[in-house]
Amino acid sequence: MAVLELDGIVKDYIGLRAVHGIDLKIDDGDFCVFVGPSGCGKSTLLRMIAGLEDITGGELRIDGVRVNDQRASERGLAMVFQTYALYPHMTVRENLAFGLENIRTPKDEIKERVGRAARMLQIEELLDRRPKQLSGGQRQRVAIGRAVVREPRVFLFDEPLSNLDAELRVAMRREISALHRRLGNTMIYVTHDQVEAMTMADRIVVLRAGRVEQYGTPLHLYNEPANQFVAGFIGSPRMNFIDAVVEGADATNVTVRDADGQTYQLAADGSELSDGQEVVVGIRPEHLEIGGDKGHPISVQSIEQLGGQSYLYCETKSGTQLTAHFVGQTAMRRGDEAHALFRRSFLYLFKKSDGQALRRLEIGEAARKG
Amino acid sequence: MSTVINFLTRRRGRDRFDLTDWLTWAYLILGTLLMFGPVLWVALSSFKTDAALAEYPPTLLPLAPKTAIVAGYDKPLQLYKITGGEYKGRQLAEIRRIGLVAQMVDPTQPDKRLKVNIQDRAPERSMAFAIGNYTELFSRFNFVRYLWNSVFITVVATVITVLFNSMAAFALAKYKFRGRTTVFLLIIATLMIPPTINLVPIYLVVSKLGMVNSPWGVIWPAVATPTGVFLLRQYMLTIPDDLLDAARMDHASEWRVYWRIVMPLAAPAIAVLTIFSVMWRWNDFLWPLIVLTRSEQFTLQLALNSFQGELQTNWSHLLAMTVLTLLPITFVFAFLQKYVTTGIAQSGVK
Numbered sequence: 001m002a003v004l005e006l007d008g009i010v011k012d013y014i015g016l017r018a019v020h021g022i023d024l025k026i027d028d029g030d031f032c033v034f035v036g037p038s039g040c041g042k043s044t045l046l047r048m049i050a051g052l053e054d055i056t057g058g059e060l061r062i063d064g065v066r067v068n069d070q071r072a073s074e075r076g077l078a079m080v081f082q083t084y085a086l087y088p089h090m091t092v093r094e095n096l097a098f099g100l101e102n103i104r105t106p107k108d109e110i111k112e113r114v115g116r117a118a119r120m121l122q123i124e125e126l127l128d129r130r131p132k133q134l135s136g137g138q139r140q141r142v143a144i145g146r147a148v149v150r151e152p153r154v155f156l157f158d159e160p161l162s163n164l165d166a167e168l169r170v171a172m173r174r175e176i177s178a179l180h181r182r183l184g185n186t187m188i189y190v191t192h193d194q195v196e197a198m199t200m201a202d203r204i205v206v207l208r209a210g211r212v213e214q215y216g217t218p219l220h221l222y223n224e225p226a227n228q229f230v231a232g233f234i235g236s237p238r239m240n241f242i243d244a245v246v247e248g249a250d251a252t253n254v255t256v257r258d259a260d261g262q263t264y265q266l267a268a269d270g271s272e273l274s275d276g277q278e279v280v281v282g283i284r285p286e287h288l289e290i291g292g293d294k295g296h297p298i299s300v301q302s303i304e305q306l307g308g309q310s311y312l313y314c315e316t317k318s319g320t321q322l323t324a325h326f327v328g329q330t331a332m333r334r335g336d337e338a339h340a341l342f343r344r345s346f347l348y349l350f351k352k353s354d355g356q357a358l359r360r361l362e363i364g365e366a367a368r369k370g
Numbered sequence: 371m372s373t374v375i376n377f378l379t380r381r382r383g384r385d386r387f388d389l390t391d392w393l394t395w396a397y398l399i400l401g402t403l404l405m406f407g408p409v410l411w412v413a414l415s416s417f418k419t420d421a422a423l424a425e426y427p428p429t430l431l432p433l434a435p436k437t438a439i440v441a442g443y444d445k446p447l448q449l450y451k452i453t454g455g456e457y458k459g460r461q462l463a464e465i466r467r468i469g470l471v472a473q474m475v476d477p478t479q480p481d482k483r484l485k486v487n488i489q490d491r492a493p494e495r496s497m498a499f500a501i502g503n504y505t506e507l508f509s510r511f512n513f514v515r516y517l518w519n520s521v522f523i524t525v526v527a528t529v530i531t532v533l534f535n536s537m538a539a540f541a542l543a544k545y546k547f548r549g550r551t552t553v554f555l556l557i558i559a560t561l562m563i564p565p566t567i568n569l570v571p572i573y574l575v576v577s578k579l580g581m582v583n584s585p586w587g588v589i590w591p592a593v594a595t596p597t598g599v600f601l602l603r604q605y606m607l608t609i610p611d612d613l614l615d616a617a618r619m620d621h622a623s624e625w626r627v628y629w630r631i632v633m634p635l636a637a638p639a640i641a642v643l644t645i646f647s648v649m650w651r652w653n654d655f656l657w658p659l660i661v662l663t664r665s666e667q668f669t670l671q672l673a674l675n676s677f678q679g680e681l682q683t684n685w686s687h688l689l690a691m692t693v694l695t696l697l698p699i700t701f702v703f704a705f706l707q708k709y710v711t712t713g714i715a716q717s718g719v720k
Contacts, residue, residue: 052615073621085616089634098630099620150620 002063002076002153002186003028004049010057011044011210018044019210021058026188026203031180034190035197035233036207043158045207046190050156051075062153073102078147079156082163084139086131092118092142093127099150117149120182137168144179157189161196173199194234198222206230228355231282231348237311240288240322242281243352249273252361254349256281259318262296266347267362273351280355282348285325288340290314290332295341298322300332314340409696416689417499423685434498438463441480450474454490461494462486503690511687513694515666516673520652521698523585523669528647530593532640538594539602539636540628544614554603561596565656573660587661588669592651598643605639606632641709648702652695670695 004026011019019041026032034042047053049060051072060067067075078099086095096114105113118124121141131139140160147155157176161169177200180187191197197204198218206213206221206229214226218234225231232238244256247263249270256279257263266281273279290298290312298314301321312324312332322340332338345362382388415423417432437446440463447463450472462474462484472491474484507513542554572591581587609632617627633640655671662668668676674695677688 047615050615050619052618072615072618073623077619079616079619081612081616083610083612085610085612087613087617087631089637098617098622102621102623102626146616146620 004154004186004188005061005064006045006049006058007061008058009045009048009055009060011041011048011053012056017210019048022210022212024205024212024215026186028186029184031177031187031189031200031202032205033197033201033203034188034205034207035194036192036213037233038192039209040207041210042190042192042205042207044210046079046156046158046188049154049188050077050079052079076153077156078150078152078154079158080143080147080160082159084131084143084163086139086142086146088131091128091130092123092134092145095131095142096127096146096149099146113149113151117145120148120179121145136164137172140164140168140172144176148179148183153186155183155185155187157187159191160189161191162193169196176200195236198234204234206233224360225348225357227357228280228282228350231350231357235284237285237323237325239282239284239348240320241350242283242316242320242322244279244281246270246273246275246277246279248275254279254358256349259320260296260316264342264347265344266349267344267360268347268349269359269361270349272358278352280350280352281342282350283342283346285311285323287343287346288322288324289343290324290326290338290340292339292341295339296322298338298340300334300336300338302334303330303332305329314338316340412689412696413693416503416686416693417501418503418686418689419498419500420686422500423689431497432499433495434500436494436496438477440475440477443475443480447475447477449477449494450486450491451494452486452490453492455487457484457486458490462491464491500686503686504694507687507690507694511673512666513673513691516668516670517694519585519667520669520671520695523588523658524648524651526585527589527592527651528644530589531595531598531647532643534593535595535598535643536602536633536636536640537628538599539606540632542599543603543606544609544611544632554599557596557599569656569660576661582661583664583667585662585667588651588654588658591657592654595647595650597646601643602636602639605636609635638709638712641706645703645706645710649699652699 004024006022006024006026009019009022009024010017022045034045036042044053048055051067051070051074055068062075062077086092087098090098093114096117097110100110100113114127115124118127121144123138123141123145126134126138126142131142134142140163143160160176161172164172173196176189180200189196189200201218203216204218204221205215208229213233214221214230216224221230221234225234228241232241242258244258246254247257248255251269251271252267254266254268254270254273255263256266258281289295296316298316301313301315303313304311307329309325309327310330312326312330314322314324316322324340348360349358350356351358381391411430414430414432419432419434422429422432422434436449438449439446443465447465449461449463452458452460452462460476463477465473465475465483467473467488470488472486472488474486474491476482476484538557542550542557576582576587576591579587581590613631613635614627617631622630653671654669655675658669658672659675662672665673665676670691674688674691677684677691
């Protein structure tokens with residue numbers, strides 16, 4: 001049970017700043033996911049919270065107590081590693097008990113807590129095996145068990161599912177979510193997979209190059225991305241971006257013209273914009289309507305049909321790539337000509353210069369339709 | 371058993387010996403003879419009496435002349451096989467030898483003396499193990515004392531070597547600190563200094579510390595080995611950092627990380643170092659010779675050396691003790707040798 005506060009956390013390596021002053025408050029019992037492309041500093045941040053990396057600057061508080069100078073073992077956190085990091089020379093039971101032995105827990109209590117954790121994670125019959133004799137999923141469970149048995153204040157997960165196959169990953173995703181519901185601990189989960197972030201998180205922290213791009217609930221990030229990076233990172237397949245120029249803007253309406261000469265209106269606060277300014281229009285693949293004879297003329301480059309859903313990869317006349325995603329099957333084929341319709345309420349608008357999003361005025365409708 | 375036979379009789383040619391098979395067998399047999407022959411000879415010779423050792427031409431097996439007790443003679447007489455002349459084919463006992471003629475007697479007819487040319491007789495010999503060579507080591511020489519000295523120095527030095535070198539290797543492999551590479555290179559660089567150059571300075575240190583004529587004078591200078599640090603460090607580099615971090619998250623102190631995680635996982639490399647250290651200390655001669663001057667402090671190697679006097683060498687005891695000295699190291703090696711190959715292969719050291 002813990003509130004975690006990060007106050008201007010900085011990490012410097014020799015001649016390189018990896019984390020640029022991060023401020024964050026993670027509430028008690030929150031499942032918080034750090035997500036970002038590789039090298040964004042998310043693992044470094046997690047390791048700093050864990051106490052495995054020194055904090056160069058700023059302050060880290062757990063329940064209001066500054067822990068910068070506490071060692072990893074004193075912070076009362078538990079971590080699940082990407083490589084599981086099970087001690088290969090110990091049995092599963094010894095692996096689970098090791099942390100408790102280190103704090104001199106009485107033998108009876110160790111036995112009871114190991115037994116309880118093993119029951120919860122259904123690894124009771126594996127207790128006398130060695131990690132080498134376990135499958136990937138079983139190792140993952142043991143690694144989680146090792147964290148659970150310690151009854152820590154905060155759980156830290158460092159890309160724990162990236163070594164599992166797709167099917168197992170989905171199953172473990174649900175198990176970790178269930179574990180969080182049952183234990184109610186604060187959990188911090190690092191991943192580069194935005195699907196994991198969207199499905200598991202109470203709150204997501206999107207990181208890029210050592211900076212927080214946005215912090216919020218999954219749907220908030222989906223509906224109201226703060227900038228073009230978050231918009232592109234959250235959602236799969238990624239959002240389509242079309243370069244355009246402002247033709248007219250006021251506080252409720254923005255008119256833009258794109259490279260194909262198409263003009264359309266967006267419901268956004270355009271009071272900061274001026275005519276002729278370069279902008280980027282965004283639309284998610286699932287909001288793109290293909291067909292009819294209105295909208296952008298496009299040609300179909302390739303199609304992926306999954307049966308229940310289909311992906312269309314198209315190109316406009318000017319060469320902009322568009323991806324469309326829709327439920328069901330399609331009769332379209334490669335090389336077909338069609339039209340893509342951009343609905344006003346599904347459009348996002350970003351400034352070309354710094355990627356910042358302009359406030360959307362019709363989000364409610366977009367969310368409902370999405 | 372059948373797999374052993376199957377293994378031994380395996381050959382390249384299907385139904386007959388291929389040239390490769392001939393060459394392989396020849397090479398292996400030659401190698402075995404070259405390497406194992408001297409050891410075998412030492413072992414067999416250690417059972418010979420001094421007289422048999424001095425015999426020319428030497429024999430491989432420990433043979434002793436056959437004797438018989440003949441009625442009317444106080445001492446046992448040596449038996450000969452008669453190879454020519456009048457009594458050819460008979461077995462006679464020699465009473466005495468006068469010039470080129472030997473006075474002999476047939477043990478079955480003790481009262482009749484026979485004269486035989488010494489060219490016509492060959493001594494009868496049989497296998498006889500002079501166990502006395504070994505038992506006298508214990509009764510006449512202080513073998514147990516030397517053995518204890520050797521064992522003490524070997525075991526204590528090896529334990530300390532493994533402990534110190536593994537701690538140094540752990541720090542060099544797993545901690546990031548300024549000057550880490552420099553320290554490591556310095557340690558490795560000491561390999562380039564010939565031991566003979568160190569000899570005098572180390573002796574001065576040892577004597578100032580009052581460790582001359584004490585086993586500690588042999589142990590301490592030997593425990594810090596660059597080879598050991600290098601070997602263990604290379605191996606420890608292969609232990610994933612995540613494991614150490616996981617242990618730290620599990621409330622383990624750095625000491626516990628070292629003792630409970632790093633040491634067990636470095637076991638193959640530690641086995642290699644243990645074998646090396648045991649061999650080095652057990653076979654060490656020059657340094658103990660310098661430090662230990664009193665015979666009650668002698669190690670086995672020094673005791674062996676003391677059998678070799680200026681004027682005469684006590685071969686029978688020397689050989690018996692050599693064999694006894696070889697045995698422990700052979701057992702240690704046989705026991706740990708499977709780790710040597712894996713450990714050396716994994717740490718990339720030879």
